[in-house]
Amino acid sequence: MTQLQFNLDMDVLKDSVLNSNLTTVVKSALILILNEFMEKERDEYLQAAAYERSNDRLDYRNGYYERELVMTMGKLTLKVPRTRNGGFSTDLFEKYARHDQALVLSMIEMVVNGVSTRKVTQIVEQLCGESVSKSLVSSLTQKLDPVINQWANRALNTTYFPYIFVDAMYIKVREDNRVVSKAVYIATAITNDNKREILGLSVDHVESYESWCRFFQNLKSRGLQSPKLVISDAHQGLQKAIQREFVGTVWQRCNVHFKRNIITKLPKKDSSDFRLMIKRIFDAITIEDMRKFKDELMDKYGNEPKFEKALSVLDEGFEDTVQYMSFPEKIRVNIRSTNSLERLNQEVRRREKVIRIFPNTQSAFRLVGAVLMHYQENDYSLRTGLYKSRDNKFLT
Structure with missing residues (x-):
């Protein structure tokens, strides 16, 4: 093992102590140590110490050159030894490259x-x-x-995903010297083992039937099989794309979005009883009770004009919103809404707000993809419906 001997320049260290801070002292000492380490490396390569006569000598010393090494304490300027024939190379910078x-x-x-x-x-x-x-x-x-x-294009044919969640969020991107809105399409899924996985993403133009078709076609090209159920909001282009690309798949309208759509149509006053009856419908345990409570609501408020719009929304979208009731009871709570995907979107939005406007589409894809990969590996629970929040509590 190489034995290091240090001829410390005490004047240098004394000046560092008197005229600078502790970091400078440490840097000065470290420079001396690393320089001496490289000197010993050169001695071993030459098989001869300084001024030593030896028949085993491989080469001769040829001075030094300066090279910088950046470490957490700052930049160090080191004296790197050279040999006459140039065959010597220190291992020091390779070792510290990891820093x-x-x-x-x-x-x-x-x-x-x-x-x-x-x-x-x-x-x-x-x-x-x-x-x-x-x-x-x-x-x-x-x-x-x-x-x-590589992650965004990985194969999806090794696992069957019976339940898929899809949604789109909007970001701002600079394009042709203009700031435009673009849609980020994200798909997640639940396996038969009740594990969640982020399937993929895409950055495209404004949300439309054609763009959703392209997104689904990409997933299928990677091996995605038609799921039993797709859960999403009620975007018409999205619904049409699901019907075209996943023949035989049932569409589940997001329960939470649907209830919001109804509430927004209610008058601001005197609607508390109506809201309670809406809650009663979706808290019911069986589909028969849900339909019964819905009919009771329709009968009670059917002749009141101020509730006409809310009742129309309820009647039109009810069956699409209760599709989850046809699936096993243990999975219903996890497939009735896109809440899990909404939380994921919030993680993306939290980082996107820092940037505000992406310089181009590729940079947007890069950041969103990195966030999704990080979330999949670190925060996205393998158990269905559980998400770790920042205070380490679990949300259902």
Whole structure:
């Protein structure tokens, strides 16, 4: 094992102690240690110490060159030994390259977790004493592209997903010197083992029948089989795309969205009894009771004009909203709404707000994909319907 001997320049250390802070002292000492380490590496390579005559000598010393090493305490300028024939190479920078990689990964993780590029540059400068540009941080995040593309295009034919949730959210993207709205399509699913998985995403133009068809076709091209049930809101283009791309699949209208649609049509005053009866309908245990309570509501308020719009919404969408009652009782609570997907959208929105306007579509796909991958691996519970919140409580 190499024995390191240090001829410390006490004047340097004394000056550091008297005229600077502790970090500078540590940096000065570390520079001396690392320089001496490389000296010993060169001695072992040459098989001869300084000024030593040896028949086993492989080469001769040829001075030094300076090279910088960035560590968490800042930038270190080291004296790297050279040999006459140039065959010597130190292992020091290879060993410490992991620190550079850790720094890069940390910067990328900060961006994924919702820290703006401006704040990332400030944090790095505080930690390392070196400034980095926002463009560098942005370019580093592009390293995520191959990983995210591989995840977003992974095969789906190894598992059957009987229940699929789909939804779209809107973001702002800069395109052709204009700021436009684009839709982010996200699909999640539940397996027969009651495990959740994020199936995929897409960034496309405004939500439409054609764009939903393209999204579903992409999922099918990756091996997705037609599910038993698709749960979503009542977007007409989405409904039509489900019918076309998944023949024989039942559509479940989101229970929560449906009730909101009814409530928005109610008068602001004197509607508390109506609201209680709506709650009674969807709290019923059997489909027969649900239909019975719905008919009672229709009979009671059918002749009152102020409830006409709310009753029309209820009557029109009721059957599509109770499709989950045809499935096993243990799974009903998890498939009656898109609440699970809405929570996922909130995680994406929390990070998207930091950026506000994406520079292009690819950057939007990159960030949303990174958030979804992170959420799948860390926060998205394998048990159906359970999501870990920030205070470690479980939400149903």
